[in-house]
Amino acid sequence: MSLRFSLMGPVRAWRDDEEIDLGPRQQRAVLAALLLNNGIRLSKEQLIGMVWDDPTPSAVMALRTYMYKIRKALPELDLRSKDGGYTVRAEIVDDCRGEPLEGLQGSYFDAQRVRLGEHRLKAREDWLERELDVLELQKHVAAHPLRERPRALLMYALFREGRQAEALDHFHQARALLNEELGIEPGPELRKVHAQILKGDLHLPRRPEQLPPDLPDFTGRDAEIARILDALPGTVGITGMRGSGKTALATRVGHLAKKRFPDGQIFVRSHDVANELLRAVGVENPSGDKAALWREKARGKRFLIVIDDVRDAASVKDLGTPGSALVLTSVRQLNELPGVTWVKIAGLTEQAAREFFGKVFDRGRIDAEPENAEVLLERVSRLPTPIRVIGGKLRARQHWTIGMLLEQMERDTKLGNAVPVDCAATLAPLISAEKDLSDEERHVLMCFARRDTDVIDIHEAAEMSGADPGAIEMVLESLADVHLIEPLVLGRYRLPHFVRIYFGIRSPALTS
Template identity: 30%
Template structure:
């Protein structure tokens, strides 16, 4: 506290009386500002016990307890009376007689509250409470500051009496609470710069008091010292873990979330706690070798001490296929997971797969979900996703594992930007671009040494069995090309047959190689293929068939029910086949109920499927596409029952269609299967299943739009358009053009959006499809409005309304009426806008279209605002906001919050307007919407305008 502030606070205190007692620090008695010596320890304790209860009787028993504790004299009553007589004499000699009064079985000190520092402290607190009631933050802060001036240290620090120790502890806690309250008041007044030093002292003195840490983080963050705020969080967390063995509480974690970016819940708008992701797949069984590599990873990526400074550490593990890159990364990650308490992220980029690779944008979506970001809050554009991802990871001790990257460009958006995280990237390519430009370290894996190969076999088969036939072991290692993947498959088969001599196993591998035709590649590749062939031939035919069909499945992984459809068997009959494949190390259950196949094995399975019965391959693909299509259609109709369903061809009876139980189940299924559904659309669109392609794209519309997955939406619709052209299906071409127009509008690709919407309109006109034409005009109206052409937007909205017949679909007509009303507001015709939107609400009554209802209430609020009826506007906006939050309509929520802020500001409620705009800005920033800049300007102008 500055000397000026201290002096001002003391000047505000009433003139010191002749007698003053000080309890809030070393015990003092002053008369006419002269220290009165009370030398007897017992008398000092007696006087302090009375003063702590000034003007209240204290029983003789309580005073005796304070004086002697458990070691009471023979006659404590008489001894206490004698002590009181002696104390009266001391006070009288000092010039302050008559302070101690006798009451029945008790004594009291009659002293005005202002003559005791504790009394003055309490009076200042009452002044602060009154200031808070009238919302006078300045007066509250000054009263609290004055109250704290009374404290000179630990209360009664130079006295010793256990009987009243709890009271002194309460006083200390009271002081800390008041200090917290004063810091809060200063933060509300924008004095963050002035209290940082005090908060640093407070956290140093009370390192386990989380509220001080939260206030320090807030002050640093508001002072523009974000990195220091994050460092404070990690310091607090270390104290709590080291001394109490606990993680930070909710308030501190919420403050951390705010510093990281203020991510808010789509349901409540409250700040979300950062999630702690645990995305690592199952541990590698019987991991062997790589001692030096593990040690190097320990040194570089997980040092014993981490100071929270510097850039993220990145390690690129490279090497040939099957050399164990993923196994090493996973083994090490699981081994040191405790050193990354903020979580572990994992993504397989499928860089060397027969399937389409996972894009950086898709991987970021997986990461953000793992970090607790709701789908509705994930930005639609990759740059926005990357920015949010970096913000959430900044300062957090997170391990990121990026598996099977094909190129540096695929990885760069996934690299954190600040200190804290560590990153492992695995690739067959050295990724020199990351090393040269990104500061990554390189770790190139060679094939196992002979000793490492033997160690793996010992771990799987036991020392005695390996020791019994060293020549066979050497040949098996050689036949497996010292590749960990091949050795794992070979030893898996041997481990299931304890009686199989290793010499015979070596002979079987030798014969398998001789049976294979030579193909392009090295001898090592041929040997690995021989191991695959040998293991595959050991399978029973049902399991062998299932393995072949795994090469047909288009997705990154497979659920049990999807595999059942692929194989055309019931799930209970499928499980023994999956166990047989898993025992042979040909499939892996990487999470419960979901299965994956190593990329080399998938290539081999595809090769087998291509060389087998073509009908088997096509039948499996049709069944899995039927499963995806009919399951997705059922889920889509649960999400949006008002949607016009499309007519599907009945599925294959063995396609195992899944019907969701409710809306939440449908959303969860779409979230789990989205990557597989995208892959299914892509595979169907390659040829032979064009109807599946456009119908699958149709089923994904609502989920992708509600989650803001606009790049995925555009990709699906592009495939759907190509498929519809091959089929000669003109109506579906128009639908795809219209959908692409809307998707490109949201992606700000306006020229492409306009082209597709015009093409859709032309096709609908040729087909004489009035409803289709109306929808195309809706799309053009929306596009032109976003481009600023409000007159053109109104023309298209009115044209759409004309095309909807009055006796037609009420929901469609209501949306058209509401759109016209909104466009009238945009050109200043607000009374006309009210008429149209009231009509829209009447049309929606009983229809159940809550999306349209929310938009219409927002339109009404906008019109009332511009007509000067602010109270009615607020009521309309609050209804719209409630509906949009219930629906999870994040962009609509932000629009309503922006409009509500405009109305509140116009009505003079500046603080409420600021809060509304701040909430809108948080949502828009999370969605990566350009509208955020307009809200940012509103907040800036509000801050710079002084009333």
């Protein structure tokens, strides 16, 4: 259930698609004051001062009454008095319906109307900068003739269409208007665009739009998405074993948050991250300190940057800038990076895994074999990538049941090196993970996978692998860092089912 509010026009609220009655004007004024300070605690005295210009003693009782009615109408806000004050955290949308805070009176709301109006104009001009639509820019300039930024953007757009004379004419119009109305000359932005057009060296701003397409069948991860969105802007790291859907999650978050970052979205999968960031904003073949040059180019901008499959901290160090967001994906949690909010993901929840399996396969065929479907999902530890592969395989085999696939998978685990192509596709995340393991780490996993237990401690691991008891903990911790085993309490580890399947069929010959 979604609750959202608008302050543009009358104060309004919706629960999903149904509008909510917010009561009389003063009650809506109390709610508006809270929403205008979204996430900030307001004392009762502050609220009264915002809603009433000249409050009487009865304002205290009136505030209590309005708060009671707001809580009753909007229980999702959890609007309870804490430390003598109130805080709301809500989704506020701009539905462009009219004058902000329409119908609300008082000096506080008058000032907020001006602020919200300016915010709306800036948001509109951010959109116009992205689109550079001549007709829309002409309408905006006509409505706000003294604003220089949209006039400069219109000159850009006209020049891009080969209408140089019209672009220069707009500069002279602006100059005459500013002189007549305000007695001033055009500002530096307009003068710069004018000079560049005269010289013929006007370069249009580059706005990168590099996010991969969002997956239409993306499923689950609601808690993780909420935590990441709450941490932006800033640096967020998504960590988990291969096949857990780190890139898909980062991409989903990018699409959900991109409107908050009007200067563009950049997607990087490279060892030379700084170089790729600079290329995204038009800097080719940079030299010297690339990280410093990037910070200079990004200063004052708001970019959303997804850096996929980060292998080491050095490649992303010192790339963060105020106002921009970094979303990192990495198998290892890079704890040496300061100020990162890390979010660890593994398999989907049982419900999300079933829902995703239904999207990539066939819900009717799943419902016909619910127990087999559950066994199959558990065999791959409910990881999204293997679920997608086995769902596609079953979809292509119209006469197969899930039980048949389980039977084939059981045979495949006994074939040793002769892993069929279909099985290898399912196991691809672990095949890739194995390449990064040392011989000792691989040996420990193979020994663990062949034991009839899911959990071992350090002493059992040393005994089964023949490793030195003093060194085995470092090996186990290294495997836990890449999520091939799960740390429980100190000194005890669990082996995921999917990892057991893969390393249980490995043989020494395969690792040579």
